[in-house]
Amino acid sequence: MQNTFRPFGRLAASLAALFLVMTVLVPVWAADAEFRTVSTQALKDMLDEKQAFTLIDARTKEEYQEAHIGKAVNISEKDFDAVVSTLPAGKGALLVFYCNGVKCGKSKKVAEKARRAGYTNILLYSEGFPVWEEKGMPIVAGPDYAKKIQTNMMSAATLKEVLSQKKGEYVLVDVRDEFEFAEGHVEGAINIPAESFAVKSGGLPKEKGIIVYCNSGGRSYMAYRKLMKLAYPKIYQAIFDEWKKAGYPVVKSQL
Incomplete structure (x- = not known):
């Protein structure tokens, strides 16, 4: 009888070990979860209602100077460490990051740096500046905004x-x-x-x-x-x- 139940004992031990591994891994997975996002209209409402948050343009300085969303500050990935002290002192302050749309990874990279710096209340405006501009939302345009570009024409x-x-x-x-x-x-x-x-x-x-x-x-x-x-x-x-x-x-x- 003892030999009959021994495999089940080994199975139970294996399941217990697996449960222990999952208990350790789940928090790691949760820490890497995607950021919460905000829609174009919701962001505009937040700005119109003068809600307390910091809007961060994660694009390059050149892109920011060409045009950006009003009240946004420019913090790129490479500049983050040098200017992190300019962010709100309270780590629970709301930070909203954006760049050039869903396929642009700049905002997520800068948001991740902010998370590692201890900030806990982070949103991504994942549609980004091109959609904001396309929907006719207010922008701050620089002198080069309307500058004509040379396209790569195909006959x-x-x-x-x-x-x-x-x-x-x-x-x-x-x-x-x-x-x-x-x-x-x-x-x-x-x-x-x-x-x-x-x-x-x-x-x-x-x-x-x-x-x-x-x-x-x-x-x-x-x-x-x-x-x-x-x-x-x-x-x-x-x-x-x-x-x-x-x-x-x-x-x-x-x-």
Whole structure:
């Protein structure tokens, strides 16, 4: 009888050991949990209601100087240790961090430094400055904010070659309105309207080239700028009118 129950004794011991390991590991996992987030509207309400919190722009000094959310202070990852003394003395003070959107890791890195410094009340505005700007929220703009940028233009012929030979290396984005896209677009393109581009572009892969196009260049230029702010490394602009004038095929879809 004693031999019969011995395996169960070993099993119980193993389960007890596993429970002990999990007891040790769970607090470690909890310490690495994601930060709580705040929406665009909620952040605006907090600012409008003059709630007590510190808003921190975790982007570079150059990005901050170009434009930022009002009342935000600029603390980048590399500058954190030098300026941490300027943060509120009370470790329970509310800190809200932002950078250039959901694929920008700067705010999370600076927030993590704040957590290691002992701050316990931290929020991330994960949608970031591009979405704040896109939704028409108030910003502080520097002298270089409206400065024209030079886009990396892709001709219709090059675009056709890319789509036929290197399609898997690129994502083609039509930034026109949904009804325009339905009336005719380049085959293989996805539709992300310019008016909501920063909000919806978070799913675009950074490891691929992103090609944005519209009819004549205005809306795709704005989308290009937003992708730059979102730190996409390979961005191109194409013109749909040039594609049509070259006689290349256009496909239709239903709304």
